[in-house]
Amino acid sequence: MAKDISNLDSFLVESINPIWFGEDSFNQLQNLIEKGKYSKLLFLVDENTHDKCLPYLLQSLSKIPHYEVLEVEPGEESKSAEVLVQLWMALSELKVDRQALMINVGGGMITDLGGFLAGTYLRGIHFVNVPTSLLAMVDASSGGKNGINLQHLKNRVGLFLNPEAVCVIPDFLETLPEQELRSGFAEMLKHGLIADKAYWEELATFDIENEIPTQEMILRSIQIKKEIVEQDFRETGLRKALNFGHTIGHAIETAAMDAEPLMHGEAIALGMIAELYLSEKYTALPPADAEKCANQIRALFRDLEWNCDIDELLQLMQSDKKNKKNQIRFSLLREIGVPEVDVAIGEKGITEALDYLKQKL
Ligand SMILES: NC(=O)c1ccc[n+]([C@@H]2O[C@H](COP(=O)([O-])OP(=O)(O)OC[C@H]3O[C@@H](n4cnc5c(N)ncnc54)[C@H](O)[C@@H]3O)[C@@H](O)[C@H]2O)c1
The missing domain is CATH 3.40.50.1970 (Rossmann fold)
Incomplete structure (x- = not known):
């Protein structure tokens, strides 16, 4: 490397x-x-x-x-x-x-x-x-x-x-072990997807299996997070965008814990694939973009396996911190680089997204 x-x-x-x-x-x-x-x-x-x-x-x-x-x-x-x-x-x-x-x-x-x-x-x-x-x-x-x-x-x-x-x-x-490097890279991919299309495109073709992200990349991610946090420190609005991929990702991370544990970033990568599907269905992300981004994430995390029970995942999402009035809320994408927060989605829609994720694996 x-x-x-x-x-x-x-x-x-x-x-x-x-x-x-x-x-x-x-x-x-x-x-x-x-x-x-x-x-x-x-x-x-x-x-x-x-x-x-x-x-x-x-x-x-x-x-x-x-x-x-x-x-x-x-x-x-x-x-x-x-x-x-x-x-x-x-x-x-x-x-x-x-x-x-x-x-x-x-x-x-x-x-x-x-x-x-x-x-x-x-x-x-x-x-x-x-x-x-x-x-x-x-x-x-x-x-x-x-x-x-x-x-x-x-x-x-x-x-x-x-x-x-x-x-x-x-x-x-x-x-840092290579697998840990790739886990952190998932959060960088998220930064690109929610805030900066050009940065996303740079990351999507980066060879994370053989290279350490450059200092410029690390800085760009730090800047994106800083700019969002400075506008909404207590996470009442915009900061929720940083949770893209995390509603489903956290549930997968938790459910996998006892069987075959996944790293945080690995679970978030899977969560982002499912939430790209939700972005296409609920916040009008163009289907071609959703599919392309999902395939690119999948290519970077191609060895990941996932065997979670969908009912267990739904139950875990019921305790997500972003929920309001018992509705499961998501941070999704309207476009690459443009987030939309507080999107309530019912169990049927989430189940479809999890089915889509299963097909991708
Ligand atoms: N506070 C936040 O905003 C925020 C955001 C994202 C994630 N998190 C949290 O971060 C945690 C995951 O972080 P992580 O992936 O760094 O996990 P981690 O801290 O468990 O580190 C992963 C592994 O790498 C080892 N390690 C760390 N640095 C090393 C180095 N330089 N050389 C060799 N080994 C090294 C650690 O000992 C550990 O075994 C989760 O608990 C997650 O909830 C918090």
Whole structure:
């Protein structure tokens, strides 16, 4: 796999919170740590990011005061109330006070869990996100959504709260397993589909099996998310567009958990195929566009299998956070790059979309 991304320039992206990008991030983070005069410095990692990412981060910071490391098991199971309680207790035992800084170093699991932990312990301590997976770089680490799962209900408990800053360092992608890279790529495809046709077309022909997305691509995704979030931080309208593919995708992800688990982005890829069908039927996306986009996503995720029970999926969608008045609501596309949110669709329509998805697999 071609992985040399070391020669590109660094960028600075302005956002609700600063998003530092590339090599420059280390200096920025160093300054923040020095100026903040924090009472304690903590790193939250999972076992993989402890081994693969924390050493690089620590050696890239020129001066670092004494710190503590909190480590959890990798995987979605750690985004749970049980793990959160253990972490609250650990912070309490370490006598962490409100002037502490926590640095979340990991994928979306760590940034979601760490943001919630930092936002709730002592009613809030300072935190910074250092995303290490592609999915966390382009999506999970910015936008202020933090939280945990409540048993099988994804992201059921959480907070809207921004970190002090997000440090996006694409070098971390060097050690990310290929399947994880493709999972993050699904969210980039979503960014193109909901906001930027030209970007979508660039991504649709990108060889994600053999290449790491360029820094420009990663930045474009970050910008799309930032622009949407800045207009609707609390997700009352436009921000719901970022849920394209997620109503069906989350249900598939949950249903698959016990049998053959799918990665978040893999489930979202399947969800986008089904929701392209719904976009054609309910929001007038031209049929040729719907079919072409579905085929392109399918080609990128051609090895995915899916054997979920449609009734189980419908039941899971009944608990979707976007529902209103017991109606299942979708974020769909009117055109490539033009979303439409809050589209209520009945069980018959959803079943047809799931049948269509089954045919595609
Ligand atoms: N808050 C949001 O806005 C938002 C948006 C999208 C997704 N999410 C959440 O993000 C989570 C999924 O994120 P994810 O796909 O990053 O999962 P993840 O955090 O579980 O990371 C995936 C795997 O990659 C490993 N890993 C991460 N970085 C690595 C690196 N540089 N080198 C080697 N291994 C590395 C992790 O240890 C883990 O095993 C889900 O919980 C989802 O709900 C949140």
